[in-house]
Amino acid sequence: MIDNQNLQIRDPFVLPAAEQGIYYLYGSTDSNIWGRGTGFNVYTGKDLEHWEGPFPVFRPEADFYAERNFWAPEVYAYGQGYIMFATFRRKDNDLLGTAVLTAPQPLGPFKPHSEGPVTPQDWSSLDGTLYVDAGNQPWMIFCHEWQQTGDGEVCAMRLTEDLKSAMGEPVTLFRASEAPWTTPFVSARYPDQINYVTDGPYLFRSAEGVLYLLWASFINNRYALGIVRSASGEITGPWIHQPEALYQNDGGHAMVFETFDGKLMLAIHTPNQTPEERPIFLELEEAGGEMRMKGC
DSSP: OEEGGGOOOEEEEEEEETTTTEEEEEEEOOSSTTSBOOOEEEEEESSSSEEEEEEEEEOOOTTOSEEEEEEEEEEEEETTEEEEEEEEEETTTOOEEEEEEEESSTTOOOEEOSSSOSSOTTSOEEEEEEEEOTTOOEEEEEEEOHHHHSBOEEEEEEBOTTSSSBOSOOEEEEEGGGSTTOOOOOOSSSTTSOOBOOEEEEEEEOTTSOEEEEEEEEETTEEEEEEEEESSSSTTOOEEEOSSOSBOSSOEEEEEEEOTTSOEEEEEEESOSTTTOEEEEEEEEEETTEEEETTO
């Protein structure tokens, strides 16, 4: 048994299984997530504080197309089983991309489903998340990385029903610099370009029917979480930024889930420095047409 204060994990993603009374907690679980990838683990718990595990849910075969930067697994019930969206750095072109894996159960084992990344082959893309619209059309929402574009983008791309490939070209929903709260990210590796980061998108619809999108960036080189809402209620927007970051205390890459007692809960990691990152869970509420931390 391990508690949140002693659990190193980035990009936490919670899959509630109400019929079992169990929360499955996935995330970037390599001790050095910037280096060689081991795979992904899951933890199981009943109270969002104490966890059993880790249990391995993905380990790459010897011929797997990536060996570094195994990031941001998200797991959903889909069709007759479970699918995982996860980001890997390709060996052939050294670019990041999000691929799709499948498993018969939340504990895995997850196996490759798509032929490598579903995101564009010549883009550095990461943090793909699943959205299914009112017409049952699946989409992947992902980030076109700031290291390649300077001004990071959040993009949407239609997928085939089996989630194995894209249908058409991606569309840009917004760029990081369009948010009123972001500031340029100072990078020693890219000193000659103005950098605005997009990271970790996640969509959810509120009890009021509003379509929200969480995403992360930086304020004065400190990790922060933003939120936008779709004016049309559709994935294509237009997207309206809340003027202030939702969370500014060096945390981000968030997702939202409902607890077994009906609370709307935000999962993020904080701080943003390896190996200190830990999962935290904060209750959300909708008030005055905006989403905020409950009690704030």
